[in-house]
Amino acid sequence: MSGGDFCTEIGPVPVQEPGSLPDRKQKED
Secondary structure: OOEEEEOOOEEEOOOOOOOOOHHHHHHOO
């Protein structure tokens, strides 16, 4: 998934949330 937000039980949250290592994924992509 490389778009922006992902749906969670609390709702759509930014991919830059802690606990998903999105920061590294976005930089490596």
